[in-house]
Amino acid sequence: MLSKTVKKQRYALLAHPAKHSLSPQIHNYGFEVNRLNAVYFVIDTVASGAAVAEQIRRMPLAGCNLSLPLKETLLPELDEISINARLIGAINTVRNEDGRLIGENTDGTGMVADLAAHGVQLEQAQVLLLGGGATARAILTALALTPVVQVTVLQRANRPHFAQLQHLCAQLAAQTTTKLSCHDWQKIDQLEWSRFTLVINATSIGFGSHAEQAPLTAAQLQQLAPTTKVWDVIYEPRQSQLLQQADQLGLETHNGLGMLVQQAAGAFQFWTGKTLPVNEIQSFLK
Structure with missing residues (x-):
C-alpha cells in the first residue's frame, strides 16, 4: 500500500x-x-x-x-x-x-516578552511610547493589559491615527489599571522626563530614508533618569540614531531584534501550536 x-x-x-x-x-x-x-x-x-x-x-x-x-x-x-x-x-x-x-x-505581546526577557520590571514601568501607528497601538495595548503603571503616548495631532489612538486609550481605560494618556508631539517639552523608566520608539524615524534622524534630541534624552532603558522597534540598522545618542549618555539600549523574534514566536505558535526556539534564534541573528 x-x-x-x-x-x-x-x-x-x-x-x-x-x-x-x-x-x-x-x-x-x-x-x-x-x-x-x-x-x-x-x-x-x-x-x-x-x-x-x-x-x-x-x-x-x-x-x-x-x-x-x-x-x-x-x-x-x-x-x-x-x-x-x-x-x-x-x-x-x-x-x-x-x-x-x-x-x-503578536507585535505588542512580542515587545512585552522582549522587555521581560531583559529583566524590565513591567509592573513598575512608567513608559513613554513614541508613535501612534499599528505597531505603537499594539505595544500600547499589550503594555496596558500587562499592566504597567503608566503609558504616555506621543503622536502628532494632525496625523490620521491620532483620533484612533485616543479612542484606543478610552477603550483600554475600562480594562486596565494602567494610567493612559495621549499627547500631541508639539507638547513634548511639557513632559516630566525624569519619571519615565522606559522609552520605546515605535515610529519609523531612524529607518530607511529616515535612518539619519532620531525622534528625540540629545537634550531631551539627557533629562531622563540614568536608569531609564531605551528601546527601538527598528532593528536595521542595529543601532539607530536614537540608540546611539542614548548609548552615548550611558543609558541601557535595545533594538527591535528581540521584539522581531518574540512576535515571530507568537505567530509560529498561532499557526502550528509549536514553540519557536527564541534564544537560539536570537544568538545567530545578532
Whole structure:
C-alpha cells in the first residue's frame, strides 16, 4: 500500500519591500527544529487587501505575516479577527483554515516578552511610547493589559491615527489599571522626563530614508533618569540614531531584534501550536 505524500505547508511574509526580512531565517529554523514539513518565504507585493486575501486562499498559504499597509487594509477581508487585533485595529499574522482567514496581532505581546526577557520590571514601568501607528497601538495595548503603571503616548495631532489612538486609550481605560494618556508631539517639552523608566520608539524615524534622524534630541534624552532603558522597534540598522545618542549618555539600549523574534514566536505558535526556539534564534541573528 503506497503512503500518501504529505504536501509541504507554505507560509510567507507579504510586504514591500520584503527581501531584507529576517523572517524566513527565523521561521524556517523553527520548522526544522520542530520537524515540520513547511517552508517560509517572502512575497514582495503592493496589492490591495482584497487581492492579497485572494492570493492567500489561492496559493494556498497556511499562514502569513504582514507589514504596513496590509496590517490594516487586510482587516475587512478576514473571516475572523481576534479580540486583541480588533482592539488595535491592525493584524500582523493570518492563519488559513481551509480558506477561512483568521487574523491576530503578536507585535505588542512580542515587545512585552522582549522587555521581560531583559529583566524590565513591567509592573513598575512608567513608559513613554513614541508613535501612534499599528505597531505603537499594539505595544500600547499589550503594555496596558500587562499592566504597567503608566503609558504616555506621543503622536502628532494632525496625523490620521491620532483620533484612533485616543479612542484606543478610552477603550483600554475600562480594562486596565494602567494610567493612559495621549499627547500631541508639539507638547513634548511639557513632559516630566525624569519619571519615565522606559522609552520605546515605535515610529519609523531612524529607518530607511529616515535612518539619519532620531525622534528625540540629545537634550531631551539627557533629562531622563540614568536608569531609564531605551528601546527601538527598528532593528536595521542595529543601532539607530536614537540608540546611539542614548548609548552615548550611558543609558541601557535595545533594538527591535528581540521584539522581531518574540512576535515571530507568537505567530509560529498561532499557526502550528509549536514553540519557536527564541534564544537560539536570537544568538545567530545578532
